[in-house]
Amino acid sequence: MSTSQTTIDPPRPTSLTLTVNGELRTIEIEPSVTLLDLLRERLHLTGTKKGCDQGQCGACTVIVDGKRVNSCLQLAIMKDGCEVVTIEGLGAPGDLHPMQAAFIAHDAFQCGYCTPGQICSAVAMIDEGHATTSDEIRELMSGNLCRCGAYTNIVDAIEDVLSQRRRHLEAAE
Amino acid sequence: MxxxxxxxxxxxxxxxxxxxxxxxxxxxxxxxxxxxxxxxxxxxxxxxxxxRLPLKGFEQTGGGGLKIGALVPNSDLAYHPSIERDYPLLASAILAGASAQLRNAATTGGNLLQRTRCYYFYDVATPCNKREPGSGCSAMTGVNRIHAILGASDACIATHPSDMCVALAALGATVHVAGPDGERTIAFEDFHRLPGDEPQKDNTLAHGEMVTAVELPAPRFGANHSYLKLRDRLSYAFALVSVAAAIEMDGDVVGEARVALGGVAHKPWRDPKAEGLLKGQIPSSSAFAAVADSLLSGAEGHGANDFKIELAHRAIVRALGQAAAATPQVQSSKTVN
CATH class of the missing domain: 3.30.43.10 (Uridine Diphospho-n-acetylenolpyruvylglucosamine Reductase, domain 2)
Structure with missing residues (x-):
């Protein structure tokens, strides 16, 4: 569904409709608002973090129409009609996503600031289906920096979820 | 904003x-x-x-080539079955660039149009002829470790940052463009330009012209290709030097070779004369070194990037060796085979 006007001239707030974590949201925004600022400042979904705000650190990673992207480099107005999943949409206390549970089990964070982006990125990476070895995981997760250096445990957590998945698939056959 | x-x-x-x-x-x-x-x-x-424009498709061309819509995301292009099978050099180069998140968002046309990552171009507090024509080049005598060694001018030593474009140059792609005066096609080597005295112009598009597609010629080079990228980190960094190498064998000797360099010039760097030196040769390190000598004959450092000349020489020899042996560099492998 697309509700916003196709021309906004001069710049002024306009209506935007998005599905965020399964819920339809209509918000008035200026064309210059990024998806990251919309999520954090307008929808108060502060799980998604602002690190570099330049597409270099991956802390702002969210899943848009099934694809992981840097929300800091997306203009929200351009995402009208899209479906966005943030860390809040993956799981909640008591009902964790398997990737969230694996990050806890493997101690895959210290300060935790990069973690929502790491988890959104890892979940989408597994759906992409191109990572099987630890080398491939490292390469395909290189857009998510961790200044605490928890990389070893992050790779372990992701490998754990991948092997859980493989066991499920084998059991289903 | x-x-x-x-x-x-x-x-x-x-x-x-x-x-x-x-x-x-x-x-x-x-x-x-x-x-x-x-x-x-x-x-x-x-x-x-x-x-929202309908430029997201793949289309077979009459000549056995493939036309890629300008809005195809970099990741979709790299993993497209036709690209993986018929143009693995292109798939490899794309996966050597940026991060998975950026490749999901960035488009085929946009990759061509991305601008230099010269530190001074990005820093509005410093002079830069590309950003502010006539203001001077801060990189010339500044921190220029990442800058050009080929085809630079007194006005600008910036490099083009794309990996994908290096493979497109090697493969001899064609850019389809639409503008106020209609449609036209541009050979890949004519799309990006050298800085000369107008470094503000990265390419030969006029204002209002839009890339609509990139066309690949019919597949060639079989298994004999490699994209070798050397950088300061093992992933998610721009090239100091990269090499797209492709060889078409004719029995025991080289029929045709292509070598395009990234990270060394204002555009992907090719020299058909240097590539021609391999024709009829049995692949060998000395034959590859002759190609490297020729490709780099005009290379010039600016202090901190002097090392790139030797690095490029070695990378060319190594990438051609990988191509000849049909053992292309794997981008998730952090050692050079």
Whole structure:
């Protein structure tokens, strides 16, 4: 569904409709608002973090129409009609996503600031289906920096979820 | 960032909206333009959103080639079965660049149009002829470790940052363009330009012209290819030097070779004369070294990037060796085979 006007001239707030974590949201925004600022400042979904705000650190990673992207480099107005999943949409206390549970089990964070982006990125990476070895995981997760250096445990957590998945698939056959 | 916004309904609508406003820009993936706007390097008054245009398809061409829509995301292109099977050099180069998140957002056309990552171009407090023509080049005598060794001018030593474009240059792609005066095609080697005394111009597009597709010629080079990228980190960094190498064998000798360099010039660097030296030769390190000597004959460092000349020489020999042996560099492998 697309509700916003196709021309906004001069710049002024306009209506935007998005599905965020399964819920339809209509918000008035200026064309210059990024998806990251919309999520954090307008929808108060502060799980998604602002690190570099330049597409270099991956802390702002969210899943848009099934694809992981840097929300800091997306203009929200351009995402009208899209479906966005943030860390809040993956799981909640008591009902964790398997990737969230694996990050806890493997101690895959210290300060935790990069973690929502790491988890959104890892979940989408597994759906992409191109990572099987630890080398491939490292390469395909290189857009998510961790200044605490928890990389070893992050790779372990992701490998754990991948092997859980493989066991499920084998059991289903 | 203050700008008006228009969501284009058609290619014609997009071209008209940009052509009539010198301060308007097309926007698709936005991974470079939005970044540059945050740095105040780009200050468009109007953004024309082309993401809803029907330029997302793949089309076989009459000559056995493949036409790729300008809005195909970099990741979709790299993992497309036809690209993996018929143009693995291109798939490999794309996966050597950026991060998975950026490749999901960045488009085929946008990759061609991304701007240099020269530190001074990004820093509006410093002179830069590319950003502010006539203001001077800070890199010339500044920190220039990442800068050009080939084809630079007194005005600019910036490099083109793309990996994908290096493979497209080697493969001899064609760029399809639409503009206010109609459609045209541009050979890949003529798309990007050298800085000369107009470094503000990265390419040969006129204002209002839009990339609509990139066309690959019929597949060649079989298994004999490699994309070797050398950089300061093992992943997610721009090339200091990269090499796209492809060889078509004719029995025991080389029929045709292609070598394109990234990270060393204002555009992907090719020299058909250097490539021609391999024709009829049995692949060997000495034959590859002769190609490297020729490709780099005009190379010139600017102090901190002097090392790139030797690095490029070694990378060319190594990448051609990988291509000849049909053991292409694997981008998730962090050792050079």
């Amino acid at each position: 203050t700008f008006s916004y228009h969501r284009a309904e058609s290619v014609g609508d997009a071209i008209a909206a940009v052509s009539r406003d010198p301060n308007a820009r097309f926007i698709a993936g936005g991974t470079n333009l939005v970044d540059l706007m945050k740095y105040d390097v780009e200050r468009p008054g109007r953004l024309v959103d082309i993401t």
